Amino acid sequence: MSQEYIDIFEQNRELVEKPCAALLNDARSKAYARFKAAGFPGIKEEDWLHSNVSKQFAANYGMNLGRVNVKADRQSIFTCDVPDLKTRQAFIINDTFSNGSNGKELPSGVVLASLNETASKNPALLASYYNALAANGDSIAQFNTMFAQDGLLLYIPKNTAVEETIQIITLLQANVEMLSNRRLLIILEENSSASLLVCDHSSMAKQTLSTQVTEIFIGRGANLHLYELEETSHSNTRLSHLFVRQQADSNFIHSNITLTGGFTRNRIEVTLEEGGAAADISGLVIGDKNQHTDNRTLVDHKSGNCTSNELYKYILDEQSTGVFAGKMLIRPDAQHTLSQQTNRNLCLTSDAHMYAQPQLEIYADDVKCSHGSTVGQLDENALFYMQQRGIPAAEARHLLMHAFAGEVIENIKIDALRDRLHMLVEKRLRGELNHCKGCALCK
Amino acid sequence: MKSKNNILKKLANKAYEFGFVSKIKTEVIERGLNEDVIRLISGKKNEPEWMLEFRLQAYRYWLTLEMPSWAHLSIPPIDYQAISYYADPLKKNNEGKSKEIDPELMKTFEKLGIPLEERLALSGTAVDAVMDSVSVKTTFKEELKEKGIIFCSMGEAVQEHPDLVRKYLGTVVNYRDNFFAALNSAVFSDGSFVYIPKGVRCPRELSTYFRINAANTGQFERTLIIADDDSYVSYLEGCTAPMRDENQLHAAIVEIVVNNNAEVKYSTVQNWYPGDAEGKGGVYNFVTKRGDCRGTGSKLSWTQVETGSAITWKYPSCILRGDNSQGEFYSVALTNNFQQADTGTKMIHLGKNTKSTIISKGISAGQSQNSYRGLVRVSKNADGARNYSQCDSLLLGDKCGAHTFPYMDIHNKSAVIEHEATTSKISEDQLFYCNQRGIGTEEAIGLIVNGYAKEVINKLPMEFAIEAQKLLSVSLEGAVG
Numbered sequence: 001m002s003q004e005y006i007d008i009f010e011q012n013r014e015l016v017e018k019p020c021a022a023l024l025n026d027a028r029s030k031a032y033a034r035f036k037a038a039g040f041p042g043i044k045e046e047d048w049l050h051s052n053v054s055k056q057f058a059a060n061y062g063m064n065l066g067r068v069n070v071k072a073d074r075q076s077i078f079t080c081d082v083p084d085l086k087t088r089q090a091f092i093i094n095d096t097f098s099n100g101s102n103g104k105e106l107p108s109g110v111v112l113a114s115l116n117e118t119a120s121k122n123p124a125l126l127a128s129y130y131n132a133l134a135a136n137g138d139s140i141a142q143f144n145t146m147f148a149q150d151g152l153l154l155y156i157p158k159n160t161a162v163e164e165t166i167q168i169i170t171l172l173q174a175n176v177e178m179l180s181n182r183r184l185l186i187i188l189e190e191n192s193s194a195s196l197l198v199c200d201h202s203s204m205a206k207q208t209l210s211t212q213v214t215e216i217f218i219g220r221g222a223n224l225h226l227y228e229l230e231e232t233s234h235s236n237t238r239l240s241h242l243f244v245r246q247q248a249d250s251n252f253i254h255s256n257i258t259l260t261g262g263f264t265r266n267r268i269e270v271t272l273e274e275g276g277a278a279a280d281i282s283g284l285v286i287g288d289k290n291q292h293t294d295n296r297t298l299v300d301h302k303s304g305n306c307t308s309n310e311l312y313k314y315i316l317d318e319q320s321t322g323v324f325a326g327k328m329l330i331r332p333d334a335q336h337t338l339s340q341q342t343n344r345n346l347c348l349t350s351d352a353h354m355y356a357q358p359q360l361e362i363y364a365d366d367v368k369c370s371h372g373s374t375v376g377q378l379d380e381n382a383l384f385y386m387q388q389r390g391i392p393a394a395e396a397r398h399l400l401m402h403a404f405a406g407e408v409i410e411n412i413k414i415d416a417l418r419d420r421l422h423m424l425v426e427k428r429l430r431g432e433l434n435h436c437k438g439c440a441l442c443k
Numbered sequence: 444m445k446s447k448n449n450i451l452k453k454l455a456n457k458a459y460e461f462g463f464v465s466k467i468k469t470e471v472i473e474r475g476l477n478e479d480v481i482r483l484i485s486g487k488k489n490e491p492e493w494m495l496e497f498r499l500q501a502y503r504y505w506l507t508l509e510m511p512s513w514a515h516l517s518i519p520p521i522d523y524q525a526i527s528y529y530a531d532p533l534k535k536n537n538e539g540k541s542k543e544i545d546p547e548l549m550k551t552f553e554k555l556g557i558p559l560e561e562r563l564a565l566s567g568t569a570v571d572a573v574m575d576s577v578s579v580k581t582t583f584k585e586e587l588k589e590k591g592i593i594f595c596s597m598g599e600a601v602q603e604h605p606d607l608v609r610k611y612l613g614t615v616v617n618y619r620d621n622f623f624a625a626l627n628s629a630v631f632s633d634g635s636f637v638y639i640p641k642g643v644r645c646p647r648e649l650s651t652y653f654r655i656n657a658a659n660t661g662q663f664e665r666t667l668i669i670a671d672d673d674s675y676v677s678y679l680e681g682c683t684a685p686m687r688d689e690n691q692l693h694a695a696i697v698e699i700v701v702n703n704n705a706e707v708k709y710s711t712v713q714n715w716y717p718g719d720a721e722g723k724g725g726v727y728n729f730v731t732k733r734g735d736c737r738g739t740g741s742k743l744s745w746t747q748v749e750t751g752s753a754i755t756w757k758y759p760s761c762i763l764r765g766d767n768s769q770g771e772f773y774s775v776a777l778t779n780n781f782q783q784a785d786t787g788t789k790m791i792h793l794g795k796n797t798k799s800t801i802i803s804k805g806i807s808a809g810q811s812q813n814s815y816r817g818l819v820r821v822s823k824n825a826d827g828a829r830n831y832s833q834c835d836s837l838l839l840g841d842k843c844g845a846h847t848f849p850y851m852d853i854h855n856k857s858a859v860i861e862h863e864a865t866t867s868k869i870s871e872d873q874l875f876y877c878n879q880r881g882i883g884t885e886e887a888i889g890l891i892v893n894g895y896a897k898e899v900i901n902k903l904p905m906e907f908a909i910e911a912q913k914l915l916s917v918s919l920e921g922a923v924g
Contacts, residue, residue, distance in 0.1 A: 046513060335841070347856045350823055356851040358862065361515075365838035365868045375853045375860040 002039030021119035027131035031145035061179035085416035087167035109157035133243035151183030193223035248274035256283040272306040287320030294323035316352035341371035462686030501618035501628030514785040530657040593638040600636035615698035634664035639674040653682035661692035670705035703738030715751035722781025725753025732759035736768035744771040760789035763797035778811030787817035801832035807843035
């Protein structure tokens with residue numbers, strides 16, 4: 001399978017490189033060499049044990065390498081309006097950036113623009129950032145770099161706070177089977193702050209695949225809240241790779257919610273490079289049908305006095321599969337680290353599969369690290385208690401499942417978004433989001 | 444702080460107690476591994492044709508394999524042609540047939556605290572002593588025979604109970620299981636064979652003591668335990684080796700079959716030579732241990748105290764095939780200096796209402812790396828499976844590592860699986876509290892570590908528990924710098 005894509009690249013290299021800035025093309029050459037050497041990962045590789053990614057590339061996808069303009073009907077797909085929350089919007093349609101109309105003016109110096117355009121006009125701004133983290137990523141990240149032509153750049157200068165939530169909506173649009181590679185680069189300079197909501201949509205019945213590489217640099221004392229929400233279709237494959245580098249006393253909050261999707265793989269790598277940095281990462285997966293959701297996180301404590309907190313929850317129905325592999329890596333000399341990881345999973349049917357691998361790798365002694373993981377069902381006693389008090393069994397199950405999911409939603413710091421997500425999860429659990437016909441979630 | 448460092452130094456320099464070499468005339472075959480060597484081993488043991496076939500099949504499969512690299516270990520390349528695969532310390536008489544025990548050999552085991560003379564065996568434990576590739580002596584055999592229990596060396600079992608061996612050998616750990624299982628199946632020499640008949644509760648603790656003595660040899664023993672319906676046996680295993688600068692390979696297989704309502708308790712105190720303070724020498728301990736709980740209501744309990752070996756690669760596992768079967772794994776793994784351990788268990792839930800418990804306590808000191816790796820798999824039909832895993836790590840020193848790699852593969856909705864892990868160090872407060880009450884730092888650390896490991900040590904039979912406790916304090920007192 002890898003060879004096919006290598007051939008496509010070799011044959012169309014000029015076409016791919018022509019519209020792109022030198023910065024992107026330089027990184028492309030390196031990524032091409034690495035991908036050529038490694039190819040797609042096989043299921044014998046520890047990191048891909050339960051996710052056969054090579055198979056996902058088998059469909060006869062079209063790639064818009066010539067950058068034919070695709071007309072997008074944003075509003076028909078765009079359903080992620082959050083009531084009571086004014087956001088500044090930006091779109092990435094397939095991999096092309098376009099500005100939304102809503103919202104206030106951004107503070108001066110803030111750049112929210114096309115990655116490729118900025119890289120052409122102002123390469124100095126991005127030179128030390130673009131592909132700095134993804135260069136060490138796995139071969140899917142290399143694949144993305146090899147084909148990446150555009151995406152989004154968010155740059156927030158020193159001491160600047162962006163008050164309004166920035167909403168980034170990624171859409172896949174085409175009339176054919178479609179493969180798209182998008183790129184997000186987010187740079188927060190010293191003492192800046194922002195909150196971001198990234199909604200991933202694809203409502204196409206056609207087979208789609210998107211790879212996404214997000215690189216985030218959080219400067220000293222900066223503060224970033226990132227909420228990612230996937231509402232794609234069962235025929236979609238999402239391969240996302242998120243790299244975060246945190247400097248001293250910075251703060252990163254990440255919520256990663258998969259409401260609907262087909263084959264999802266989220267790789268999240270957070271590096272706490274300097275003391276005082278804190279990362280709080282959480283995730284929620286609600287899966288049904290043949291949905292396959294694989295979240296693989298790595299929190300790399302490179303320096304001492306950092307804190308990390310991780311919470312991932314899965315609700316699996318029908319034949320869905322959940323994979324969670326979370327690693328806490330405490331490097332030598334990362335003393336006084338506080339690190340905690342929790343993974344809780346609900347399997348609703350015997351056809352649902354859960355693979356959990358919470359891992360600790362610790363090379364420093366003066367640390368407090370723990371992890372816990374459970375797989376189980378709803379508490380029979382709690383169900384019984386509620387029924388005793390006149391709540392019907394089905395309703396009681398809903399309440400308990402909602403409460404189970406609620407722990408992750410409560411991590412969201414924007415009130416309006418939190419309420420919206422409560423509502424979405426409620427709808428999802430009742431099967432109203434993708435018109436599910438009677439799985440255990442909705443009974 | 445200074446005094447503590449002194450204690451640390453003192454203990455780091457403490458010699459390995461069992462590191463002596465016995466001067467015993469030992470017949471060692473040429474180094475190297477090929478089909479002729481396997482024929483030679485099989486011939487020396489006077490084995491039937493099917494046994495040789497089994498070995499050759501395993502050897503040919505082994506040739507197709509590569510050494511696994513997934514463990515969190517850095518293993519220097521091993522030259523399998525530089526090892527001698529058979530060493531026999533027993534003297535032969537003129538005809539070269541009947542063998543007698545060298546008095547020097549008796550002394551060795553006495554020095555190790557293993558009484559082979561029955562008059563000395565007041566401890567009441569039946570012992571099978573294995574030196575290098577050969578079982579030296581098995582005690583209490585006659586008494587056990589009265590109850591129908593077979594306890595002998597594997598070599599003897601192949602001769603005297605070929606049907607039983609043929610029926611069960613390789614059914615729990617197939618030669619295709621992994622690299623080291625294939626190697627062992629090809630070249631294995633003595634180990635113990637135990638058969639407990641229906642309804643019999645073994646009156647004594649059975650025990651095997653393994654000793655590597657000869658240089659440049661590997662030990663590849665194979666143990667097979669069969670507990671028939673409603674039987675019970677508690678089996679102990681201990682091991683030591685001399686101090687040598689070269690690394691020695693130990694690749695064993697233990698297979699256990701547990702039938703209806705039977706119970707097997709398998710305890711190990713592993714004290715192979717761990718190498719010196721610079722990480723030179725030591726035994727590579729690559730072991731496959733697995734029990735198959737075939738019967739309804741069967742129970743298998745693994746308890747291990749791992750203090751020795753330069754590198755440990757060992758995952759005693761339970762296949763919970765029978766309904767209501769139970770698996771347990773209690774482990775204390777201690778690593779010091781440059782030791783590396785990647786150890787844990789696999790609990791494969793296949794039957795209904797199966798239960799498993801995993802308690803793992805890792806202690807790392809010096810510059811050692813200690814990993815727990817465990818799998819809990821609940822198959823689709825294993826309704827009502829229950830697992831509880833707890834992995835604690837204690838770090839003594841800032842140069843060592845403690846790692847936890849649990850895997851949970853759940854395919855059944857009624858499973859309840861819990862895993863938790865913590866990592867900590869001995870706090871200054873704890874030490875201060877003990878010091879305040881007149882307990883010296885060295886003693887205090889011994890106390891705290893033993894308290895930490897108590898949950899596991901309590902599961903060991905009495906004699907072993909005392910030995911384990913001693914071992915832990917010897918290796919760890921004062922290891923907080």
